[in-house]
Amino acid sequence: MGLFRFFENRLEVYPEDNYNLPTDNFLKFLWACTKGLRGWIFAFMFLTGLIGVYESLLYKWIGDIVNWLGAYTPANLWAEKGDxxxxxxxxxxxxPILVGLSSLIHFQTLQGVFPMQMRWRFHRQMLGQSMQFYQDEFSGRVSAKVMQTALAVRDTIMTIADMLVYVLVYFVSSGIILFHLDGWLLIPFLLWMVMFFATVAYFIPKLKNSASRQADARALMTGRITDAYANITTVKLFSHSRRELTYAKDAMSQFLGTVHDQMRWVSRLELVNHLINVVLVGTTVALGLYLWYYNGLSVGAIAAATAMAMRLNGLTHWIMWQTAALFENIGTVQDGMKTLSKPHTVVDKPNARDLLITQGEINFSHVDFNYGRSGNKTNDTDAKQKLLDDFNLEIKAGEKIGLVGRSGAGKSTLVNLLLRFYDVDGGAILIDNQNISDVTQESLRQQIGMVTQDTSLLHRTVRENIAYGRPDATDEQIISAAKQAYAWEFIQHLSDAKGNVGLDTQVGERGVKLSGGQRQRIAIARVMLKNAPILLLDEATSALDSEVEYAITDSLNDMMAGKTVIAIAHRLSTIASMDRLVVMDRGQIVEQGSHAQLLAQNGVYAKLWARQSGGFLGEDD
Known part of the structure; x- marks a missing residue:
């Protein structure tokens, strides 16, 4: 066990450095994925080569022993050939030492750690992708690429290191031995090599293309199934289980079609493979007998050549399938490259520093933003839509503003730009006179607390979800935040199927085990515990009933005290008490002032206020 653990611990499984993945070069992509492993891979290749030489020598020795048995008596064999x-x-x-050491490096050092290290680095790469990336991709598809590509890269590298090195060394050493025995014996092997490589050249591209189509179809199938599970409430709400089955069945049928296509080529390959092996063994035996009859070739040479041919007969199936698997893995890697090597569109500058909040003043200065630029979207229609054009807005330290406007007015865009989910195309966003593009994204978002309308909880415990913005918080601090958010009462009565209760209860994927109001209160508790100096509220109380909303108002007011606050709400009554209301339309500020001032102006805001029914913002032409 100690020997196994020694080799298992030779590599760092979770390194802190990242890959520099090329986007369009397969070999460079493979090379990048071997970062930190190359010494062990070359050691494994060296040992594999030695094993190939050893096996070739075995067949030569078989021939030598056959000759010696015919040339020496038992009495003088040891004296003549003892050395x-x-x-x-x-x-x-x-x-056995060579094979054991090779196996330890292969299976203990590389086989498990290699793909896990790749998954770790791929996952780091994916977490750094922009919000737009995840809006364009299935989350299930991305996770499938992370898992499948890691295994495919491992198998590609190990197949090259094992099969190709072994075969090359074995062929070369066997060729030298056969030439030493009788150069004519090389003819069947050369004939076999021509037929083998012709077979490979014909069949492998077919299998590669089939594997590539299969990998893409598998990812599509996984993505569709995962999408149904992730949105199971919507599926059941609309009674569309049958529709989802049909949707998944279509992807499954596409995948099965690629499987059938691949298996047809496999059957053809199996038959051709057997035929060229029959040719190899038959011609080797026939030529050996001919040379023995006419040229006096030794029985040992025939035995060695026939043994090598029989060994290749067995090896050919392994080589062919390894080669087919190699190109299947190559197809999977090439498919995964398209996703995993996409460059990050929102990145920190090399010299980015941490954001330092002294007051909390925010300034949007001459900001231009267009979803068709900065790598945000590529759709031509989107490219023509310019949401912000020379936009200016100054928010004083500690000021509380409300953003008002219909959907598409640009409210959420401002919030997304402040969080630097996207980069501006022109101008700058400053926090305490620090350009947010010059600071690290992590430090920026650490200084901002946000409660959104679409509350997303992690599939973890209530405790972990509340403490997500402040992982070092004590249970007393977590409970205090839960009480402030009026969540502690229901948290105490929570339980799950594993017997966990209270703060230890698992909330389910996206918090599915909780009601919308419960999820919202946990999200509010999470932001209260984080206690960031800048607070963003996007319909923060929309999921709460009126009684809970009224009860939590004082806690929200306490949470906003001393902070710079930007609140978005369609229900104008929830933001009417803000220091300033900013009315937006088509990416521009059309009015701003206090609630009373805007009503007195009798402009856009006054009309919106008058048109509210039940406190919600109506549509306007």
């Missing part, structure tokens, strides 16, 4: 027999015995004794 050679001792050398053979020594090599046989050493061979």
């Amino acid at each position: 050679s027999l001792l050398m053979m015995a020594a090599v046989l004794v050493v061979s």
